[in-house]
Amino acid sequence: MEDAEVPEFFICPISLQIMKDPVIAITGITYDRSSIEKWLSHGHDAICPVSKQPLPRNSTLTPNRILSKLIQTWHTTNSKPTIDHHVPDPDDYMITKPYITTLLANLSNPDLFMKSLTNLEVVAAMAKENYVYGKLLVEAGVAKAMVSFVITCYKNSKTHGLLLALYILLLIYKISPSKTREYILLAKTDEIIDSLIWALGISSCDHTTTKAIRNHAMILLKIFVENTSSNLQEKLKPDFFKTIVNALSKTSLMTQHGTKAALHIMFGACTVGKNRIMMVEAGAVFVIIELELSGLVREKRTSELSMQVLFNLCRSADGRAELLRHAAGIAVVTKRMMKVSPMLDEAAVSxxxxxxxxxxxxxxxxxxxxxxxxxxxxxxxxxxxxxxxxxxxxxxxxxxxxxxxxxxxxxxxxxxxxxx
Structure with a gap:
C-alpha cells in the first residue's frame, strides 16, 4: 500500500508529527499532549506557540475526542498491518444535532468558545467525507452562528477565534452551497459585509494568520456579494473598493484563490458606472498592472478577470489616463494578447x-x-x-x-x- 496523504489537521504544530493524544489548549489550538506539556514545562513564557495568546502552565488541556477518533479511523484504514499506531481510544460519543447545538451555545462562553470552534472545525472537516455530518451542521444553523460570531468580532474589534469562524463558514458553504445561499439572502447583509471588509484590513496578527484571515474573508465576501440582491452593487461605498484594492496590492498576503475572488468582486461591480469610478480612484488600474507584472497571476481565469476589469476601468477617461500613467501599462496589455485565451484577447484588444x-x-x-x-x-x-x-x-x-x-x-x- 502506498503511503496515504496525512490530513493537515492531524499534525501537531509543535512536533509536526501525527498526534497520538490530541488535546485542546484554552487558546483553542489542538496539540499532541506530550508536545504541549513539554513546551509548557520548559518555561516558554506561558504563551501558546501558534496563537501567541497567554497559556498558563496550569491550564486545562481538554482531550479532543472527535479528532482522536478521526485519527484512529484514519490509521485503521491506511496503516500497514505490521505497524502498530497506538491512538488512545476516546470515550464513546456520537456527533448529533444536540451535540452541535451545545457547541454553538458555548460560543457565547468566554471560557469555552475556542474549544467549541475547534470541535466545529473538526466536524466540518469530517463532513467533507460524511454527508450526515454536513447535514447536521446545516440543520443546526452553524452558518448563521458563524456569521454572528464574525460580526461580533468586528463590533468588538477582537480577532481571537475569527480565523476559525471564517474557515468553518467556508467549509459549510462547500458542503451545502444552496442552503448557505438561502441563509445569506436572509442575513444582515450590511453587517456581514462591513465585518468582512474589516477582516480584510487586519494586520495585527502574525503573517500566517493575517494571510489566512484576509483570503478567507475575500472568498466569503465574493460569495456574499454574488448571492445578495442586485441593489447591493449600487450601494457600495468608496471604502469598500479601497479595502479590496489595498488587499489585492499586498501580494505577499494573497493566495491565488484570494486574488481571483477579489477580481470577481471587482468585475461584478463594474456593471455600475459609479463603481468603476470609485475603483479607478482607489488605484485599481495601477494595482492590476502591478499584479500582472508580478507574475503571480498564473491561472487562466484569473488572467481573464484581471484584463476584463482593466477593460471596464478603461471605459472612462480617468481609467485610461491611469493606465497610460503607468510606464508598463500598454506593454502589460500587449504581452497578454494572443497568449492566454480568446476571452482575454477580446479584453486586451478592446x-x-x-x-x-x-x-x-x-x-x-x-x-x-x-x-x-x-x-x-x-x-x-x-x-x-x-x-x-x-x-x-x-x-x-x-x-x-x-x-x-x-x-x-x-x-x-x-x-x-x-x-x-
Missing part, C-alpha cells in the same frame, strides 16, 4: 482600441510600436479568432498606419496587406 481611439497621442502611438502592440495586432489578423475581434484590430492599425508605416520597427508588408 483596451488598446479605447486607448488608440480616445488617447492616441504621438507618445501613445509610438509606445504601441515600441512594445510590440502593432506586431500583436497583426498576429490577431493572421489567427483564427472571431471576425469581430479581427475587425477591431484592423481599425486600430488603419487609424495609425500613417505613423507606423515609416518606422523601421514595423513590418511594412503586413501593414500594407492589412490596411489597404
Amino acid at each position: 483596451i488598446i482600441s479605447l486607448i488608440s481611439k480616445f488617447s492616441g497621442t504621438d507618445w501613445v502611438v509610438n509606445e504601441m510600436l515600441r512594445v510590440g502592440t502593432v506586431s500583436r495586432l497583426c498576429m490577431v489578423l493572421q489567427s483564427n479568432c472571431d471576425s469581430g475581434l479581427k475587425e477591431k484590430a484592423m481599425e486600430i492599425l488603419r487609424r495609425h498606419t500613417h505613423v507606423w508605416k515609416d518606422s523601421p520597427c514595423a513590418d511594412h508588408l503586413l501593414l500594407t496587406m492589412y490596411t489597404k
Whole structure:
C-alpha cells in the first residue's frame, strides 16, 4: 500500500508529527499532549506557540475526542498491518444535532468558545467525507452562528477565534452551497459585509494568520456579494473598493484563490458606472498592472478577470489616463494578447482600441510600436479568432498606419496587406 496523504489537521504544530493524544489548549489550538506539556514545562513564557495568546502552565488541556477518533479511523484504514499506531481510544460519543447545538451555545462562553470552534472545525472537516455530518451542521444553523460570531468580532474589534469562524463558514458553504445561499439572502447583509471588509484590513496578527484571515474573508465576501440582491452593487461605498484594492496590492498576503475572488468582486461591480469610478480612484488600474507584472497571476481565469476589469476601468477617461500613467501599462496589455485565451484577447484588444481611439497621442502611438502592440495586432489578423475581434484590430492599425508605416520597427508588408 502506498503511503496515504496525512490530513493537515492531524499534525501537531509543535512536533509536526501525527498526534497520538490530541488535546485542546484554552487558546483553542489542538496539540499532541506530550508536545504541549513539554513546551509548557520548559518555561516558554506561558504563551501558546501558534496563537501567541497567554497559556498558563496550569491550564486545562481538554482531550479532543472527535479528532482522536478521526485519527484512529484514519490509521485503521491506511496503516500497514505490521505497524502498530497506538491512538488512545476516546470515550464513546456520537456527533448529533444536540451535540452541535451545545457547541454553538458555548460560543457565547468566554471560557469555552475556542474549544467549541475547534470541535466545529473538526466536524466540518469530517463532513467533507460524511454527508450526515454536513447535514447536521446545516440543520443546526452553524452558518448563521458563524456569521454572528464574525460580526461580533468586528463590533468588538477582537480577532481571537475569527480565523476559525471564517474557515468553518467556508467549509459549510462547500458542503451545502444552496442552503448557505438561502441563509445569506436572509442575513444582515450590511453587517456581514462591513465585518468582512474589516477582516480584510487586519494586520495585527502574525503573517500566517493575517494571510489566512484576509483570503478567507475575500472568498466569503465574493460569495456574499454574488448571492445578495442586485441593489447591493449600487450601494457600495468608496471604502469598500479601497479595502479590496489595498488587499489585492499586498501580494505577499494573497493566495491565488484570494486574488481571483477579489477580481470577481471587482468585475461584478463594474456593471455600475459609479463603481468603476470609485475603483479607478482607489488605484485599481495601477494595482492590476502591478499584479500582472508580478507574475503571480498564473491561472487562466484569473488572467481573464484581471484584463476584463482593466477593460471596464478603461471605459472612462480617468481609467485610461491611469493606465497610460503607468510606464508598463500598454506593454502589460500587449504581452497578454494572443497568449492566454480568446476571452482575454477580446479584453486586451478592446483596451488598446479605447486607448488608440480616445488617447492616441504621438507618445501613445509610438509606445504601441515600441512594445510590440502593432506586431500583436497583426498576429490577431493572421489567427483564427472571431471576425469581430479581427475587425477591431484592423481599425486600430488603419487609424495609425500613417505613423507606423515609416518606422523601421514595423513590418511594412503586413501593414500594407492589412490596411489597404
